[in-house]
Amino acid sequence: MERKSFLKSLSIFAASTPFVLSGCSKSDAISSTTDSTTDSTTTSSTEDTTCTVTPTETEGPFPTKSPSSYVRSDITKGDGVGASMSIKIIITNTNDSCNVLEGAIVDIWHCDVNGDYSEYGGTTMQTNNYQSYHWLRGRQTTDSTGVVSFTSIFPGWYESRATHVHVHVYNSSGKSLLVTQIAFSDDLCISVNTNGSSYGYTKGTSGYTKNASDNVFSDSVTYEIATVTGSLSAGFSMTKTINVSA
Numbered sequence: 001m002e003r004k005s006f007l008k009s010l011s012i013f014a015a016s017t018p019f020v021l022s023g024c025s026k027s028d029a030i031s032s033t034t035d036s037t038t039d040s041t042t043t044s045s046t047e048d049t050t051c052t053v054t055p056t057e058t059e060g061p062f063p064t065k066s067p068s069s070y071v072r073s074d075i076t077k078g079d080g081v082g083a084s085m086s087i088k089i090i091i092t093n094t095n096d097s098c099n100v101l102e103g104a105i106v107d108i109w110h111c112d113v114n115g116d117y118s119e120y121g122g123t124t125m126q127t128n129n130y131q132s133y134h135w136l137r138g139r140q141t142t143d144s145t146g147v148v149s150f151t152s153i154f155p156g157w158y159e160s161r162a163t164h165v166h167v168h169v170y171n172s173s174g175k176s177l178l179v180t181q182i183a184f185s186d187d188l189c190i191s192v193n194t195n196g197s198s199y200g201y202t203k204g205t206s207g208y209t210k211n212a213s214d215n216v217f218s219d220s221v222t223y224e225i226a227t228v229t230g231s232l233s234a235g236f237s238m239t240k241t242i243n244v245s246a
Contacts, residue, residue, distance in 0.1 A: 051092075051094055051097065051098040051243065052094065052243060053094055053178065053243050053244060053245050054178060054180050054223060054224065054242045054243045054244070055180060055220040055223055055224060056178060056179060056180060057179060057180045057181045057216050057220075057224075058179070058181075058216065059166065059168065059179050060166055060181075061120075061125065062109070062111075062117040062119070062120050062126075063109070063166070063168070064107060064109050064119065064134075064137045065119055067107040067137070067139050067168070068139065069134075070134060070137050070138050070139055071138075071139045071140070072138045072139070072140075073138065073140055073149055073150050073151060074138075074150070074151045075108070075135065075136050075137055075138035075150055075151065075152050076135065076136070076151060076152055076153060077112065077133075077135040077136065077153075078135075081112070081113055081153070081199070081200035082112065082113045082153030082154060082156075082199060082200050082201075083153060083154045083192065083196060083199045083201075083232045083235060083236060084151070084152075084153060084154075084235035084236070085151075085152050085153055085154045085228075085230075085235060085236040085237070085238055086149065086150070086151055086152075086235070086236070086237045086238065087108065087149065087150040087151070087152055087165070087238050088147060088148075088149050088237070088238065088239045088240075089106055089108070089147070089148050089149075089150075089167065089182075089239075089240055089241075089242060090145070090146050090147050090239070090240070090241040090242070091104045091106065091142050091146045091147075091148070091169060091241075091242055091244060092146060092241060092242070092243050092244070093243075093244060093245070093246040094243050094244065094245050094246075095245055095246055096246075098243055099146075100142070100144075100145055100146025100147075101142060101146050101244065101246055102142055102143065102144050102145075102146060103141060103142060103171075103172035104141065104142040104146070104169055104170065104171060104172065104177070104244070104246070105139060105140075105141055105169070105170040105171070105172065105174065106139065106140055106141070106142065106148045106167065106168075106169055106170075107137075107138070107139045107166075107167070107168040107169075107170075108137070108138060108139075108150060108152075108165055108166060108167050108168075109136060109137040109138075109165075109166050110136055110152070110155040110164065110165040110166060111136070111155055111156050111157075111158060112135070112136060112153070112155075112156055113153070113155075113156040113199070113200040113201050113202075113203075114128070114156055114200075114203065115156045115157055115158030115159075115203070116128045116130060116156075116158075117130065117136070118130045118133040118134050118135045118136060118137060119131060119133065119134060119137070136152060136153070136155075138150055138152075141172075154192055154196075154236055155184075156193075156201065156203065157189065157193070157203070157208060157209070159207060159209075160209055160214075160215065161209055161214060161215075161216070162183060162184070162186070162189065162208075162209050162210060162211045162213075162214040162216075162217055163183070163184045163189040164181045164182060164183055164184070164216070164217070165181065165182040165226075165238075166179075166180075166181055166182075167179070167180050167181065167182060167242060169242065169244050171246055177244040177245065177246055178242065178244045178245075180224065180242060181216055181217070181224060182224060182225075182226050182238075182240050183211055183214075183217045183221050183224045183225045183226065184225065184226055184228060184238075185211075185225060185228070186210045186211055188228060189208070190205050190208065192232065193205050193208065195232060196232050199232055211225070224240075226238045226239065226240040227239045227240065
């Protein structure tokens with residue numbers, strides 16, 4: 001099955017998954033400024049302050065097969081390809097007035113600059129075969145401030161999807177609390193893929209899917225978009241708060 005068709009079928013399932021949204025509206029400010037001449041990019045988003053659970057999204061066709069085997073903060077490939085990006089995720093508990101949740105297990109995974117995932121491939125869905133590799137996947141446990149941190153790269157993209165990072169949150173006993181995805185501003189993604197060829201982003205933006213047209217983010221991006229600062233040359237810093245019901 002083609003990846004695009006598969007993801008469309010998954011989106012039907014994701015769209016049917018209920019979640020409560022209140023207070024915030026789609027008009028919440030998301031701003032970005034990009035200066036390709038000076039290679040300076042800063043993107044900001046309005047965090048959801050309503051203390052509602054972050055939207056549930058599909059785990060996708062490429063989840064980590066044995067996430068407990070990849071307890072690590074540095075999830076890079078080690079080949080120097082891709083603009084560096086530090087990832088900071090804060091987990092809060094909606095059942096505790098959105099105070100931070102210590103001891104939560106957080107798995108993340110995302111594609112490389114070409115839109116490929118490790119642990120998969122050699123099929124029509126992903127022709128490049130990376131079944132024996134495990135890069136861009138990792139697990140960490142939240143500290144006393146509810147934070148997990150990873151070192152990675154700015155993700156690439158593939159047909160029918162906007163740029164994204166997958167997240168699966170468990171409680172300290174391993175019970176699944178939330179599967180979701182993190183989005184990035186369209187302006188930032190287009191800038192990276194337009195100006196980042198020397199960092200490996202050579203696909204350009206022809207056929208790129210923006211958040212408003214993405215099967216996953218089109219109805220919920222306000223609550224899923226990350227705050228990102230930095231640049232291609234200096235590296236990016238991404239921060240996102242995720243609310244779970246624990």
